[in-house]
Amino acid sequence: MTTTIHQTIATELREIYQSRQYCAPISTRLPDNDVAGAYAIQDINTDHWLRAGRRLVGRKIGLTSRAVQEQLGVNQPDYGMLFADMCYADGETIPYENLQQPKIEGEVAFVLGQALDGDTLTIADVMAAVDYALPSFEIVGSRIKDWKIGIVDTIADNASSGMFVLGTEARKLSEFDLRLCGAVVEHKGEPVSTGAGAACLGNPLIAALWLARKMVEVGRPLRRGDIVLSGALGPMVNAQPGDAFTLRISGLGSVRALFSGTPP
Amino acid sequence: MKNSVLTKLASRIDDATRHGKAIQQLTLTYKLDIDDGYEIQRLAVARRLLRGEHTIGTKLGFTSRAKMQQMGLDQIICGRLTSGMLVDDGGTLPLAGLIHPRAEPEIALLMKHDLSGPVTLPGAMAAVEAVACAIEIIDSRYQNFKFTLPDVIADNTSCCRLVLGGWQRPDSDFGNLGMMLQFNGRPVGIGSSAAIMGHPARALVAISQLLGAQGRKVKAGSVVMLGSPMAAQPLAPGMHVLAEVERLGRAEFTVR
Numbered sequence: 001m002t003t004t005i006h007q008t009i010a011t012e013l014r015e016i017y018q019s020r021q022y023c024a025p026i027s028t029r030l031p032d033n034d035v036a037g038a039y040a041i042q043d044i045n046t047d048h049w050l051r052a053g054r055r056l057v058g059r060k061i062g063l064t065s066r067a068v069q070e071q072l073g074v075n076q077p078d079y080g081m082l083f084a085d086m087c088y089a090d091g092e093t094i095p096y097e098n099l100q101q102p103k104i105e106g107e108v109a110f111v112l113g114q115a116l117d118g119d120t121l122t123i124a125d126v127m128a129a130v131d132y133a134l135p136s137f138e139i140v141g142s143r144i145k146d147w148k149i150g151i152v153d154t155i156a157d158n159a160s161s162g163m164f165v166l167g168t169e170a171r172k173l174s175e176f177d178l179r180l181c182g183a184v185v186e187h188k189g190e191p192v193s194t195g196a197g198a199a200c201l202g203n204p205l206i207a208a209l210w211l212a213r214k215m216v217e218v219g220r221p222l223r224r225g226d227i228v229l230s231g232a233l234g235p236m237v238n239a240q241p242g243d244a245f246t247l248r249i250s251g252l253g254s255v256r257a258l259f260s261g262t263p264p
Numbered sequence: 265m266k267n268s269v270l271t272k273l274a275s276r277i278d279d280a281t282r283h284g285k286a287i288q289q290l291t292l293t294y295k296l297d298i299d300d301g302y303e304i305q306r307l308a309v310a311r312r313l314l315r316g317e318h319t320i321g322t323k324l325g326f327t328s329r330a331k332m333q334q335m336g337l338d339q340i341i342c343g344r345l346t347s348g349m350l351v352d353d354g355g356t357l358p359l360a361g362l363i364h365p366r367a368e369p370e371i372a373l374l375m376k377h378d379l380s381g382p383v384t385l386p387g388a389m390a391a392v393e394a395v396a397c398a399i400e401i402i403d404s405r406y407q408n409f410k411f412t413l414p415d416v417i418a419d420n421t422s423c424c425r426l427v428l429g430g431w432q433r434p435d436s437d438f439g440n441l442g443m444m445l446q447f448n449g450r451p452v453g454i455g456s457s458a459a460i461m462g463h464p465a466r467a468l469v470a471i472s473q474l475l476g477a478q479g480r481k482v483k484a485g486s487v488v489m490l491g492s493p494m495a496a497q498p499l500a501p502g503m504h505v506l507a508e509v510e511r512l513g514r515a516e517f518t519v520r
Contacts, residue, residue, distance in 0.1 A: 066451075180442035180510035184458035191329075194459040194493060196442030196510070198451055234456075248458070250440045250510055 005029060006037060010044035013143050013157055020100060022145035027152035038155035039218070045158065046081050055084040057227055059215065060138060061207045062159040063151075064200045064231025074151050077201065079211055080159025082227055088165045088257075096261045099162055100141035102239040104257055105232035106185045106193065106247035108178070108204040109136035109166055112228070116212040117221040126209045129222075132170035135249045137257040138229050139163040139239065164229055167247075167255035176251025179203045183233035186246045195234030204230035240264055265300045274307030277419055280405040281308070284361040289406050289415045301417030302478065309344045309420060320487055321345040321375075322475065323400065325421040327467045327491030328459040331368075334495040337413055340470050343421030345487060351427045356520045357401065357499075365403040365424055365499045368492035369445045369507035371438060371457055371464050372398035372428055377484050379468070381476030388468045391482075394431035395438055397509040399445075399517065400489055401425040402496055426489060429507075429515035439463040441510040443493055448504050452497045457509070459493035467491055 009026050016022060030037045050056060063069055063077045088094055096102070113131030141162030144153050154160045178197045185193040201207045207230045215221050222228070233249070241261025248254045273290050280287045290296060290304070313319065325341045326332050351357050359365065376393035403424035406415060416422060438457055445453040457464050467490040468482075475481055482488060499505065503519040 177442070177510055180444065180508060182440040182442040182456035182458060182510055184440050184456050186462070189462065191456075191458045191462050194456040196444060196454050196456055198442070198444055199454045202451070248440050250442060250456075 006040045006044060009156060010041045010048070013041070014045055014048065016143035017100065022101065022143060025144055025148050025150065025153045026156055027150050030152055034152055035155060038152040041156035042080070042158055049083065056081060057084045057087060058082040058229070059211055059222070059226070060159055060161055060164070060229040061211050061231045062154065064207050072151050077207060077210060077231065078151070078155050078159050079214060080161040082161065082164065082229065086161065086163045088163060090165065090168050091256045091258060092165070093258050093260050094139065094163055094165070096241045096259045099139060100143055101147060102139050102141050102162055103236040104185065104239050104245055105138045105140060105236050106183050106234060106249065107136050107138050107232055108197065108200070108230050108249065108252065109134045110208055110228040110230060112222055112224055112226045115221060115223045117216060119216055121209065121212050121216065123205060123209050126205060126212055127173060130173055132172060133176070133252060134170060135167040135247050135252045135255040136229060137165040137245065137247055137255055138232070139165070139257065140236065165255055165257045166227070167253055169253040171252050178205055181252060182250040184248050185234060185237060186248070187237070187243065192237050193234035197233060199233050200231040207231045265294065265296060269294065270300060270303050271307055273418065274304045274311065277304060277308040277405055278311045284363050286363050286407040287405055289411055290418055291412045291415050296414040296418070298414055298417060301414035304418035305343065305420050308418070309346060312346050312348060317346040317348040319344060320347055320350070321489070322471060322482060322486065323421060323423055323489035324467050324471055324491040325416070327461055328493045330455070330459060330494050331492055337416070339413060340474065341413065341417050341421050342471055342474050343423045345423065345426065345489065349423065349425050351425045351517050353427055353429055353515050354517065356518045357425060358520045359499065359501055362403050362424065363405065364409055365401050366496035367399055367401050367445065367499055367505050368494065368496040369443045369453065369509065370398045370400050370492050371490045371509060371512070372396045373468065373488040373490065374431055375482055375484050375486050375488060378481050379472040380481035381472060383469055383472045385465055385469055388472060389434065389465055392434045392468070395434045395512060396431050397429035397507055397512045397515045398489060399427040399505060399507045399515050400492065401499070427515045427517050428487070429513045432512050436511065438512065439465070441512065444508045445494070445497060446506040447497065453494040455493040457493060460491055464490045
C-alpha cells in the first residue's frame with residue numbers, strides 16, 4: 001500500500017538527483033524501523049523511472065558487511081535498482097557533476113545467463129545461472145545530507161545507489177576463489193581499501209542467493225542478462241573530482257574508476 | 265643512555281615476559297630513543313638465548329595502515345624471533361604466563377640467501393625459498409597494551425608466539441591474497457595482503473634496509489614475518505584460532 005507520505009518522500013528524493021539540495025533523514029517522517037515503508041518509497045521511484053523509459057539492468061546488494069550491519073543495527077542486507085544509464089565501462093570518465101556525495105566500493109559483479117525465478121531457489125541454481133563474474137566499482141551516493149542514513153533512509157533512497165563501473169575481463173566462477181579472493185582499491189598507488197570475498201556475507205554468492213530469493217518474493221525476479229553487484233569487499237572510500245581508482249581482485253582482474261573534474 | 269641502565273631495563277622486560285606480569289612503559293621514567301629501544305631488545309633477547317633458545321628469524325611490525333592506526337604509531341619496526349616462540353600448527357597455546365595476548369594472520373617467508381642493506385624488490389624476492397600462511401600472537405609487556413615507539417621496540421615489538429603453516433613455493437605473486445582470521449569458525453578479521461605496504465614483498469625490502477643500517481642481516485634459513493594487514497584480536501581460553509591465506513593454505517591452534 002502506498003500512501004501520500006510515501007509519494008511525497010519519493011518525489012523529494014527523486015528531485016535531489018538534479019538539485020543536489022540534500023535532505024535531512026527521511027526516516028523521522030515514518031514509523032520507527034519502517035522497512036516496508038522504505039521499500040514502498042523505493043518502488044514508487046522504480047515504477048516512475050521505468051515509465052520514464054529507464055532500462056532496468058540489474059540490482060545492487062547493500063549492507064553486506066558485518067561491520068556496516070552492526071553500525072545500522074540490522075541483520076540482513078538490502079537491495080536497490082540498477083539502470084542502464086548508471087553503468088560505465090572500465091576506464092570511462094564518470095561525470096562527477098552527476099553524482100551525489102559519491103563514495104566507491106570494490107565488488108564482485110555477476111552477469112546472469114539465465115533467469116532466477118521460482119520460490120525454491122538454491123545456491124546451485126544461482127551458480128548455474130551466473131554466466132560470468134567481473135570486478136566492479138560501485139559508486140554509491142546519498143540524497144541524504146552528509147550520509148546521515150539509517151536503514152530506512154538508505155532503502156527508500158534506492159539503497160544509496162549512484163553509478164557503477166564494470167571490468168571487461170569475464171571470468172567463470174570456477175576461475176577464482178570467491179571466498180578468499182584478495183581485493184584492493186588503490187589511489188595514486190596507495191592501498192586505500194583492502195578486503196576479501198568473505199567480507200561480503202561470507203561469500204558474494206551467498207549475497208546473490210539472498211537477492212534472487214528476495215526478488216522472487218517482491219515480484220521482480222532476476223532475468224537473463226541482469227547484472228548483480230554483490231556487495232563491498234572492503235570499506236568505502238570518498239571520491240573527489242579528478243580522482244582515479246583501481247580495483248584489483250585476485251583471480252578476477254582489475255577495473256578503473258575515473259572521475260571528471262580537477263582535484264579540490 | 266648508559267649501558268648499565270639499558271641492561272637493567274632489558275632485564276625488566278625479560279622478567280615481565282617470563283613472569284607474565286605487565287609493567288609500566290619504560291619511557292614514562294627514562295628518556296629513550298629508537299636506538300636505545302633496539303639495544304634493550306638485543307640485550308633482553310640475549311637473556312633468552314642464554315637460557316638455551318636460538319634465533320630463528322625476524323618479524324616486522326606496523327607494515328599496514330590498520331596496524332599503525334590500532335597502535336597509534338607510524339614507523340616500521342622489527343623484532344627477533346626465537347625458538348621458544350614456536351607453537352606447532354594444530355597445537356595448543358596455554359594462556360598461563362601471558363598477559364593480554366592477541367592473534368593476527370600473517371605471511372611468513374623462509375629465506376634461501378642472506379639479505380642486508382638496500383636491495384631491489386626482484387633481488388629481495390630472489391632470496392626467498394618459500395612462503396607460508398602464519399599466525400603471530402602478540403602480547404605487549406606494557407600495561408593496557410600502550411607504548412611509544414622506543415617502548416615497543418625494547419619489548420621485542422610485542423612478539424610472543426608464532427604458528428607456521430606449510431611452506432609453499434614462492435613462484436606465484438602474493439601481492440593481493442585474501443587473508444582471514446577466524447575464532448571458533450567465525451571470521452573476526454578479513455583483509456588482503458595488499459594492505460602490507462601495497463605489496464608484502466616491499467616489507468622484505470624494508471627489513472633488509474632496516475637490519476643493514478644496524479649492521480645486521482636477514483639470514484639464509486631464517487623466517488621473516490611480514491606483519492599483519494589487519495588489527496590483532498584478543499584471545500580467550502578454549503578458542504580455536506584459524507588463519508587462512510588465499511592459495512597459501514592455513515595455520516591454526518587452540519588456546520588452553
